[in-house]
Amino acid sequence: MRRKLAAGNWKMNGLGADLAELDRLCAAHPAPNCEMLICPPATLIHRAATLAEGTALRIGGQDCHAATSGAHTGDLSAEMLRDAGATHVITGHSERRADHGETDAIVRAKTEAAIAAGLTAILCLGESLAERESGRTLDVIRAQLSDSLPEDFSGETLVVAYEPVWAIGTGKVASLDQIAEVHVFLRSQLLERLGADGDLIRLLYGGSVKAANAAEIFAVPEVDGALVGGASLTAADFTPIVTALDRA
Numbered sequence: 001m002r003r004k005l006a007a008g009n010w011k012m013n014g015l016g017a018d019l020a021e022l023d024r025l026c027a028a029h030p031a032p033n034c035e036m037l038i039c040p041p042a043t044l045i046h047r048a049a050t051l052a053e054g055t056a057l058r059i060g061g062q063d064c065h066a067a068t069s070g071a072h073t074g075d076l077s078a079e080m081l082r083d084a085g086a087t088h089v090i091t092g093h094s095e096r097r098a099d100h101g102e103t104d105a106i107v108r109a110k111t112e113a114a115i116a117a118g119l120t121a122i123l124c125l126g127e128s129l130a131e132r133e134s135g136r137t138l139d140v141i142r143a144q145l146s147d148s149l150p151e152d153f154s155g156e157t158l159v160v161a162y163e164p165v166w167a168i169g170t171g172k173v174a175s176l177d178q179i180a181e182v183h184v185f186l187r188s189q190l191l192e193r194l195g196a197d198g199d200l201i202r203l204l205y206g207g208s209v210k211a212a213n214a215a216e217i218f219a220v221p222e223v224d225g226a227l228v229g230g231a232s233l234t235a236a237d238f239t240p241i242v243t244a245l246d247r248a
């Protein structure tokens with residue numbers, strides 16, 4: 001049975017004062033059925049993890065370097081994130097692919113490093129608008145998945161997040177049919193690769209998820225939760241999403 005996951009990606013948002021949102025989130029969900037995760041900026045990971053101790057909230061990073069240590073100014077290793085209190089890390093987010101030229105090979109190396117450090121990797125993939133409009137969505141997803149999946153992974157160490165680039169931060173949500181098509185396809189690819197264990201990998205949808213559309217998205221086949229950007233920044237916005245997932 002896959003445990004549902006409500007994950008928030010704060011991106012480059014959040015100062016110390018915003019940790020109060022996490023207190024509110026923990027108070028609103030003392031014992032959720034789903035797993036609840038916030039990935040704040042790296043500067044807040046340690047404080048967020050300390051605050052979340054003894055609660056149902058888990059804290060994750062938004063990126064990690066593929067190497068364990070070394071001359072990589074400004075970068076953070078997966079082990080450092082874990083040392084700061086993170087349990088998860090996002091890899092291959094489309095903003096990192098676009099802003100930092102991350103290729104599938106780089107994403108794969110980062111995902112492997114995350115798992116080796118004992119973190120659960122949330123591997124992101126998704127097509128651009130041009131790719132969708134030219135009918136190449138499933139080809140793009142197939143290639144991203146096969147080229148960025150690590151060598152060794154399980155339902156404990158890997159989550160896959162489908163985030164169509166054109167639906168991120170745009171207010172444009174993929175239709176329920178579009179979400180279903182890609183999630184069912186991802187599941188079939190994972191079953192092909194892992195056999196029955198492919199059923200243990202959780203699949204998240206990300207892209208303009210909010211309180212108003214969460215319940216219908218969570219009812220889509222093979223959707224095990226969401227990776228939420230803007231609507232994860234405040235407890236007021238994220239709480240109804242966690243509640244919707246708990247009820248799904």
Ligand SMILES: O=C(CO)COP(=O)(O)O
Nearest residue numbers: 009168169207208229230
């Ligand atoms: O990129 C996302 C989560 O990683 C989605 O962002 P929004 O929910 O703001 O569209």
